Amino acid sequence: MQPNTSKIKQYFFITCLAILFYAGSGFAQQIKGVPGNHLQLPTKAFNISFRWLGDTVHSKWEPYTAILLPVKLRNCPKTFYLQFDLGHPSTILYKNKMKAIAARYPKAVKLGDSASLHHFAFRLGNANLVATEISVQQFDTTGINWSNQHSMEIIGTAGADLIDGNAVAIDYPARKIRIAPSFTEKITQGISFSKFIYARRSVLFPAQVNGKQTMLYFDTGSSMYELLTDKKTAEQMAVPGAPVQSSQVRSWDKFITARTIEVNATISLAGQSIPIHAATYMEGMSSAQMEGMVKMGIGGMTGNKLFLQYRLLLDTRNSKFALIPSVKNVHPRRIASAKQK
Structure with a gap:
């Protein structure tokens, strides 16, 4: 049985909302800096083929509720998954899942009473990564469904530390992510890049x-x-x-109502004009919180669904990005594998 990813995501989702809605009131200045980046990535480009996770939303099947990245652990034959979540600054593991893996494959995970693991090695896509320190957090009590070799067991979250200081291409149509220290001159030629804000491992377009x-x-x-x-x-x-359409989102000890309505609008960014068909707003936040967001010039949040027909290029080192329609066939494999300067 896999974790309820909707509930897990709600925790991070409300955290992001809090940062956005309180930004104008000085609350954001009180938030401590993000944890250090403890991920050790390869010095060359590597690829990750991802899977989509679907779920029922508003009584309808939504095929794009989460991006799952395949992960392999040493001394364990099963493939697990991390949810790709740039709304969370750091990669984390789920304690209940780690306990289940350690019980069956003790050489794969050495889990003690600590809230973190040290020098944790794993394979993500076609690359070997090491986390010198990685947080282990409890979210629910589900274990691992060992009887079903095809079960998609989500054992953690891949956060923004995965792309921090790197050039990243998310090819949504091809379901591929490529991460490298920088883009090649070949990919930058003929492509118009726009600036974005990259602060505390958050991306603002x-x-x-x-x-x-x-x-x-x-x-x-x-x-x-x-x-x-x-x-x-x-x-x-x-x-x-x-x-x-209404749904309930848990915010700590209370529920906030999400309202989704059909719209006929466009979002323009990075030289592309993208039609949108639905907008969502939250009820339960105070008007002062909403005004704080507006004063900071933040109009809201967007996710993967906006870019399903595009390739998104993100250079977090230089805070620039590009958006390429899939018909132009600019593939992320053109990213450089040069070492960081």
């Missing part, structure tokens, strides 16, 4: 939402949302007479 200039927080863990914004903006873009 400059964008126009229905012609209005703003900033959008990018979170690969929020796959199901084309646009998460404030109520006023969502209602302004709404299709006349469109029904509002």
Whole structure:
């Protein structure tokens, strides 16, 4: 039995909302710096073929609720998965899953009473990685379904430390991610890059939402949302007479209501104009929190769903990005494998 990824994601989702909504009130200045990056990546480019995880949302099947990255552990034959979530600054492991793996394959995981593992080696895609320190956190009590060799067991979250200081190509149509120290000159020639804000391992894209200039927080863990914004903006873009669909999102000790409505709008960024069909706003946040977000020029959050027909190039070292329609066939394998300078 695999973990309820919707519940796991809600924890990170609300954390992101808190950062966004309190940004104008000075709360963000009180947030401590992100943890150190303890991931040791290869010095050359490596590839990851990912899988989509689907789930039922608003009584309908949503095939793009999460990106899963295949991971292998030493001395364990089974393939596990990490959820790719740039909304979380650091890669973490789920304690309940680690306990189950350690019980069956003690040489794969040496799990004690500590809240972290040290010098943890694993294989991600076609590369060997080492985490000199990685947090182990408890989210639920589910174990590993060993009887089903095809079960997709999610044992942790791959956070923004995976792309920190690197050049990353997310090829959504081909379901591939390529990570390298830098882009080649070949890929930069003829492609127009735009600047974005990269701070505390968070990605903020400059964008126009229905012609209005703003900033959008990018979170690969929020796959199901084309646009998460404030109520006023969502209602302004709404299709006349469109029904509002509601769902509950847990925020610590209370529930917040997510309202999703059909819209007829576009988001323009990196020289591309992308139509969107739904916008979501949250009820339960105070008006002061929403005003703080607006004052900071943050118009909302977007996830993978917006880019399903694109290749997204992110250079976190130089804070620039490009968005390439799939028909142009610019493949992420053109990323350099040169060492970091």
